[in-house]
Amino acid sequence: MLGLQKQISLRALNSFGFDSVAERYTEITQKAQIPALIDYCQEHALPCLLLGGGSNLVLSAHVPGVVARIRLQGIEVISRSQQTVRVRVAAGEPWHETVSWLLDQGFYGLENLALIPGTVGASPVQNIGAYGVELKDRVTAVNVYDTLQRQFTQLSPSECQFSYRDSLFKSVEPGRYIITSVEFELFLTPDHLVLNYQALQETCTTLAGSLAITPRHLFDAVCQLRRSKLPDPATLGNAGSFFKNPHVNEVKFQALKQTFSSLVAYPEGAGYKLAAGWLIESCGWKGKQFGQVGVYARQSLVLVNYGGGDRSQIEALALQIQDAVYSIFGVWLEPEPRYYP
Ligand SMILES: Cc1cc2nc3c(=O)[nH]c(=O)nc-3n(C[C@H](O)[C@H](O)[C@H](O)COP(=O)(O)OP(=O)(O)OC[C@H]3O[C@@H](n4cnc5c(N)ncnc54)[C@H](O)[C@@H]3O)c2cc1C
Known part of the structure; x- marks a missing residue:
């Protein structure tokens, strides 16, 4: 069920592109694999690294124990009111593509976080943030497997203890929780734009021309600014x-x-x-x-x-x-x- 492989190169799975080899490697595509993964690691006294997109990791040449790449998929609408919509996104979904897909549906609020690499499941770990918006501003719940209590459960935003590039998952109880999905509350009206940064405001204004700035302009402006400032891990x-x-x-x-x-x-x-x-x-x-x-x-x-x-x-x-x-x-x-x- 775990389909463990041995001596797998992680070079293409970390954004530094370091030559790193996992002693054992598996991909988690179903929630049911998670308790089995934890049982296996405990039985064999092995450390377990949860891997998303590998864009916030500095890996050694040899990674002992098990590397479990989280590949849970799926996006669903949980509920909808006149003004807002709640969505649940599985941990293995790629972050940027999710932001883009939600925008296409007319679900607004994550545009400032466009083009951040990695997965949805890792996004609460360091409470990702950019251009005046942090993940915590849009999250309503984080669904996890608690490896201590041995059960699937749901954490509220306050239980996640989000702060600047930090959370329960990163510094308070690292390794205890496996994030399986994240729930967001997003806007159905395009009038909640966060334009606190001067460069962002200016780029949006240029893109919009004589029209009012829309979430699409904001998304495009964020992508444009990030591409001009940050190296693409695919090339550097x-x-x-x-x-x-x-x-x-x-x-x-x-x-x-x-x-x-x-x-x-x-x-x-x-x-x-x-x-x-x-x-x-x-x-x-x-x-x-x-x-x-x-x-x-x-x-x-x-x-x-x-x-x-x-x-x-x-x-x-x-x-x-x-x-x-x-x-x-x-x-x-x-x-x-x-x-x-
Ligand atoms: C070019 C570039 C730009 C970036 N810009 C930003 C930015 O603007 N803002 C920002 O905040 N960050 C930024 N980052 C950092 C990084 O993209 C984010 O932290 C991202 O959320 C990491 O996602 P990942 O899937 O790659 O996580 P990984 O690097 O795979 O893992 C990061 C941590 O999360 C843990 N983890 C992964 N998945 C799970 C899970 N399902 N459950 C529990 N723990 C898990 C891992 O064990 C590890 O400790 C940037 C990185 C790059 C390369």
């Missing part, structure tokens, strides 16, 4: 933003602002979120290459694999950047992707 290995934007309190922000007048930061809660890309660029790292890896020339927040790079090289580069930023700004950058194992 990367995991998107490698570091989170660090949060500092008011006192720290004011001290930094006095020394570095061009500091880029946004008010957030009781403090400020600093633009990690600006911090890295200010340390002179933009576009630098170290062996087969480096810092992307058009966006310092993105670390890239030029081909033949591996986890240890990315890890060493990330550490050098963290040290440099810390020594100048006194701020420690936290990586966004997960190193495994």
Whole structure:
């Protein structure tokens, strides 16, 4: 039922394109396989890596235990009111194609998150976000298999403990839950556009011309902006933003602002979120290459694999950047992707 295969290359299954081999590999296409997977891993005392699109992972050359790629499929409408619609999307559906399909149906609200690689099932793990919208803004429930209680169950958004690029699944109880589907509440009217970012507003205005901006313009603008800034993993290995934007309190922000007048930061809660890309660029790292890896020339927040790079090289580069930023700004950058194992 699990159809385990041995010594399977994960090179095409991680967006860094690292040469990585799974000791055992299986694909989960039905929910019924999940309890069997957990039983197998516990019986043989094996670690299990859940794999979606591999776009937020830094894999070692050898991945021990079992790699289970989640390929559950299906999108269904659960309920509909005059203004909104609730949909359930299976974990293995590709994220961007789902956003595009929902838009085609006239179900609006996820356009700002267009073109983020990966699967729907991984989207709650780090509460994906872009251009002023986070997954948590549209999620009504996350359906999971709880490996501790050994049962399928449903978690509410508050139980998921979503925060900036984080959740219950990523840092509170990593590995406990296998996400099987995600439920969203979306708008049926096209008047809930989030256009907080100046570049996004401008691109939408250009695309719309003399017409009112629609969700389709927003979707197209997000795709256009992302394509101009981020490398396509199909041609240049990367995991998107490698570091989170660090949060500092008011006192720290004011001290930094006095020394570095061009500091880029946004008010957030009781403090400020600093633009990690600006911090890295200010340390002179933009576009630098170290062996087969480096810092992307058009966006310092993105670390890239030029081909033949591996986890240890990315890890060493990330550490050098963290040290440099810390020594100048006194701020420690936290990586966004997960190193495994
Ligand atoms: C070019 C590029 C741009 C990006 N832009 C953004 C962005 O704008 N915003 C953003 O937030 N992220 C961004 N990312 C990061 C990444 O795409 C997201 O985090 C995405 O949600 C990861 O999905 P995935 O399926 O590839 O997950 P994977 O990398 O396969 O897995 C990520 C984590 O989730 C776990 N996981 C996977 N599936 C499940 C499941 N079904 N149940 C439980 N756990 C699971 C894995 O074990 C792992 O810990 C970008 C990445 C790239 C390469």
